Amino acid sequence: MTISLNLIEVISVQKWTYILVGITFALYIGIAIWSRASSTKDFYVAGGSVSPWANGMATAADWMSAASFISMAGIISFAGYDGAVYLMGWTGGYVLLALLLAPYLRKFGKFTVPDFIGDRYYSNSARIVAVFCALLISFTYVAGQMRGVGIVFSRFLEVDINTGVIIGMLIVLFYAVLGGMKGITYTQVAQYCVLIFAFMVPAIFISIQMTGNPIPQIGFGSELSDGSGTYLLDKLDGLSTELGFAEYTEGSKSLIDVFAITLALMVGTAGLPHVIVRFFTVKRVKDARKSAGIALLLIVILYSTAPAVAVFARTNLIETVSNKAYADVPEWFKKWETTGLITFTDKNNDGLIQYVADKETNELVVDRDIMVLANPEIAKLPNWVIALVAAGGLAAALSTAAGLLLVISASVSHDLIKKVIDPDISEKNELIAARISAVGAVCVAGYFGINPPGFVAAVVALAFGLAAASFFPAIILGVFYKRMNKEGAIAGMLVGIFTMLLYMMKYKLGWFDDVVPNKSEWWFGISPEGFGSIAMLLNFSVSIIIMKFTKAPPKEVQDLVEDIRIPSSAGSAAKH
Amino acid sequence: MKNTDKAKLYWRKNIKYVLILLSIWFLVSYGAGILFKDALNEIKLGGFKLGFWFAQQGSMYIFVILIFVYVRLMNKLDKTYGYDN
Numbered sequence: 001m002t003i004s005l006n007l008i009e010v011i012s013v014q015k016w017t018y019i020l021v022g023i024t025f026a027l028y029i030g031i032a033i034w035s036r037a038s039s040t041k042d043f044y045v046a047g048g049s050v051s052p053w054a055n056g057m058a059t060a061a062d063w064m065s066a067a068s069f070i071s072m073a074g075i076i077s078f079a080g081y082d083g084a085v086y087l088m089g090w091t092g093g094y095v096l097l098a099l100l101l102a103p104y105l106r107k108f109g110k111f112t113v114p115d116f117i118g119d120r121y122y123s124n125s126a127r128i129v130a131v132f133c134a135l136l137i138s139f140t141y142v143a144g145q146m147r148g149v150g151i152v153f154s155r156f157l158e159v160d161i162n163t164g165v166i167i168g169m170l171i172v173l174f175y176a177v178l179g180g181m182k183g184i185t186y187t188q189v190a191q192y193c194v195l196i197f198a199f200m201v202p203a204i205f206i207s208i209q210m211t212g213n214p215i216p217q218i219g220f221g222s223e224l225s226d227g228s229g230t231y232l233l234d235k236l237d238g239l240s241t242e243l244g245f246a247e248y249t250e251g252s253k254s255l256i257d258v259f260a261i262t263l264a265l266m267v268g269t270a271g272l273p274h275v276i277v278r279f280f281t282v283k284r285v286k287d288a289r290k291s292a293g294i295a296l297l298l299i300v301i302l303y304s305t306a307p308a309v310a311v312f313a314r315t316n317l318i319e320t321v322s323n324k325a326y327a328d329v330p331e332w333f334k335k336w337e338t339t340g341l342i343t344f345t346d347k348n349n350d351g352l353i354q355y356v357a358d359k360e361t362n363e364l365v366v367d368r369d370i371m372v373l374a375n376p377e378i379a380k381l382p383n384w385v386i387a388l389v390a391a392g393g394l395a396a397a398l399s400t401a402a403g404l405l406l407v408i409s410a411s412v413s414h415d416l417i418k419k420v421i422d423p424d425i426s427e428k429n430e431l432i433a434a435r436i437s438a439v440g441a442v443c444v445a446g447y448f449g450i451n452p453p454g455f456v457a458a459v460v461a462l463a464f465g466l467a468a469a470s471f472f473p474a475i476i477l478g479v480f481y482k483r484m485n486k487e488g489a490i491a492g493m494l495v496g497i498f499t500m501l502l503y504m505m506k507y508k509l510g511w512f513d514d515v516v517p518n519k520s521e522w523w524f525g526i527s528p529e530g531f532g533s534i535a536m537l538l539n540f541s542v543s544i545i546i547m548k549f550t551k552a553p554p555k556e557v558q559d560l561v562e563d564i565r566i567p568s569s570a571g572s573a574a575k576h
Numbered sequence: 577m578k579n580t581d582k583a584k585l586y587w588r589k590n591i592k593y594v595l596i597l598l599s600i601w602f603l604v605s606y607g608a609g610i611l612f613k614d615a616l617n618e619i620k621l622g623g624f625k626l627g628f629w630f631a632q633q634g635s636m637y638i639f640v641i642l643i644f645v646y647v648r649l650m651n652k653l654d655k656t657y658g659y660d661n
């Protein structure tokens with residue numbers, strides 16, 4: 001036993017990374033070969049026969065991206081209380097999905113979100129507007145994922161970022177093109193298992209180290225295990241104020257902005273096409289409701305751990321570096337310094353690291369991604385745990401990228417080619433078109449991953465605002481307001497998404513001024529991240545006002561609305 | 577009971593459930609986690625200030641419970657109205 005244990009310790013982090021990443025990739029490819037798509041229904045909605053548990057796991061993996069896995073805990077650890085906007089925003093949306101959208105869209109029983117918009121609003125113009133919104137949202141989102149894949153590869157396997165992006169592209173290409181939604185669903189089930197294991201193991205280790213409690217969710221509200229009798233959070237609040245930062249549990253964003261961002265993220269989550277489309281893949285309406293619950297449960301396992309990791313990592317970081325001699329820093333510090341994710345400038349030449357809130361005297365800049373990536377090293381965990389984080393990060397990025405690519409390819413082959421350009425296209429040719437669009441989408445995503453336009457990172461978070469401003473109101477009104485007509489819905493979506501785009505360009509990217517305008521100029525004090533909630537309200541108001549002055553929808557559309565409200569005979573996808 | 581009346585009644589019950597559950601959804605997240613956070617922070621739950629706990633833990637747990645309550649309620653409702661085949 002001791003011999004094998006020693007062996008395990010001897011294997012280097014890099015070897016472990018190769019081993020674990022290799023095994024997981026082989027697994028994904030194996031699943032892809034086993035679950036090839038043979039019809040368009042397989043390709044778009046996995047045959048409409050996925051079990052609620054499998055769909056819940058796939059949805060959770062689809063949902064949790066490189067941002068959730070790598071960046072979120074880090075963002076929280078620097079934002080303190082304010083990080084709650086992401087925690088509540090990215091989970092609360094599932095309540096809206098389960099109660100307001102998923103069951104009805106499943107009953108409607110077609111393949112895509114533009115399908116619903118086009119049929120419910122009896123117009124190809126509405127369909128095309130929806131395709132435009134779906135492509136805009138999915139492309140901004142997927143570029144960030146491919147970049148995430150590249151970054152994980154380059155940091156852990158010491159290959160160049162671009163090589164990393166290309167390896168990622170090839171893997172996704174293989175199972176998305178071959179298996180479509182069917183391949184993606186079952187690889188996502190495997191990816192969920194990998195990513196949740198990779199996230200939880202270090203968190204549990206560190207929780208035991210710091211508080212003696214193996215459950216991180218309880219650990220970060222417990223007393224420290226050093227026998228001092230101090231609560232961990234009180235200690236972190238103290239350390240933070242000592243260094244001039246805001247108290248960790250208080251945060252610094254304004255109340256209205258916290259409110260607006262949380263709302264925009266919740267509503268945006270419920271309006272993201274790659275999430276919605278997952279609920280087309282289950283058998284019955286009741287399965288759609290249930291799998292939304294399972295998905296959220298599985299997501300919350302990670303999301304409730306992230307704030308604990310944030311607190312552990314932040315406390316560990318401050319204790320390890322603050323006022324310590326630069327000459328004595330641990331090895332991980334030097335290692336991450338070479339990647340540029342930690343930078344230290346000894347401004348006052350005292351050889352000590354001053355890590356303080358004041359920008360003038362602060363000497364240490366720490367990239368937020370380190371909090372998850374380097375956390376196991378900071379906590380001195382074994383090599384295999386460090387490697388596991390790499391495999392988990394890749395699983396998170398690949399699963400989300402694949403889900404988005406499917407939405408993009410379905411938008412082109414199904415919504416544009418089949419529904420608008422060539423309605424007589426054969427099933428076989430549509431499937432070929434779907435595969436070609438998937439290849440095209442992977443290439444475009446890879447291009448953005450290798451040559452990221454400066455604004456990609458800034459825009460990814462805003463994909464939620466775009467979804468909140470366009471799809472959410474159109475779908476809700478389509479289900480809950482029988483009188484809503486095409487004029488109202490189209491006007492609402494266009495006004496919503498363009499207002500959001502303009503606000504983003506002006507206040508986030510600064511395209512209309514020489515510099516990005518100051519906070520004080522924000523409308524109602526709401527940041528671009530939170531503006532999706534205003535754009536959503538605007539969409540609702542415009543839709544309802546325009547509807548009042550235009551014709552009611554035809555009888556058969558009103559009957560369709562009646563029909564989707566009743567759960568029985570949900571098998572209409574089969575008749576498609 | 578006519579089919580359309582039955583469907584209307586079913587729909588009205590569904591809306592009632594949705595409204596009740598969404599009020600709780602709003603109260604725990606926007607209420608306890610944001611608007612009344614400062615007041616709740618006066619109370620402590622172990623090492624957690626209560627408002628902070630709702631914002632970073634509690635509201636997420638309640639979201640999960642809300643969906644499963646809805647699943648149960650609707651499964652029962654579907655059965656009562658014969659929509660569960």
